[in-house]
Amino acid sequence: MNSDYLYDNIIVKESEVHGKGIFTSLPIKKDQRILLIEGEEIDAAECIRRENEENNVYIFWKDDNSYIDASATEKIKYINHSCNCNCYIDEDESGNLILVASKDIEAGEELTIDYGYDEIYEECSCKSCDNKLESAA
Numbered sequence: 001m002n003s004d005y006l007y008d009n010i011i012v013k014e015s016e017v018h019g020k021g022i023f024t025s026l027p028i029k030k031d032q033r034i035l036l037i038e039g040e041e042i043d044a045a046e047c048i049r050r051e052n053e054e055n056n057v058y059i060f061w062k063d064d065n066s067y068i069d070a071s072a073t074e075k076i077k078y079i080n081h082s083c084n085c086n087c088y089i090d091e092d093e094s095g096n097l098i099l100v101a102s103k104d105i106e107a108g109e110e111l112t113i114d115y116g117y118d119e120i121y122e123e124c125s126c127k128s129c130d131n132k133l134e135s136a137a
C-alpha cells in the first residue's frame, strides 16, 4: 500500500510552519497525485469523540458523515496548514482520499493544504487568514 504515488519521495522533517511537516524530494507538477490518504473510516460522532477525548488532530474530512483517521500513517498526518498552500485533498475514482498538487512544486518544498475550518484561521497569523476571519464575522 505504501508504494502509492510519490510515497517514497515524501519526507517528514521539522517544519518552519509548525512542528513536523512533509516535504517533497522531487519536483511535482500541478494536478499530480502525491499521496493516498489511508486510515480508518469513521463517522462524525466518532470523529468528534476522538478529537475531544484522544486529542486526535489527524482526521481528514471526507463527506457529510465520513472521516478518515490518518493517525496510524507515517507521512500524510504531518501535513501542515497554509493559506498559501500548494496541495489539496480530492477523491479518486474509487472514493479514496488523495493529496493532489494545486500548483507546480519544487524539490525540497514543504507540502501544505488549507485545513478549511475557522479555528485554524484564528491560530494562523498570515494576512489571508485575517481576511477570512473578517469575512466570516
Ligand SMILES: [Zn+2]
Residues within 6 Å of the ligand: 082, 083, 121, 124, 125, 126, 127, 128, 129, 130
Ligand atoms: Zn493563514
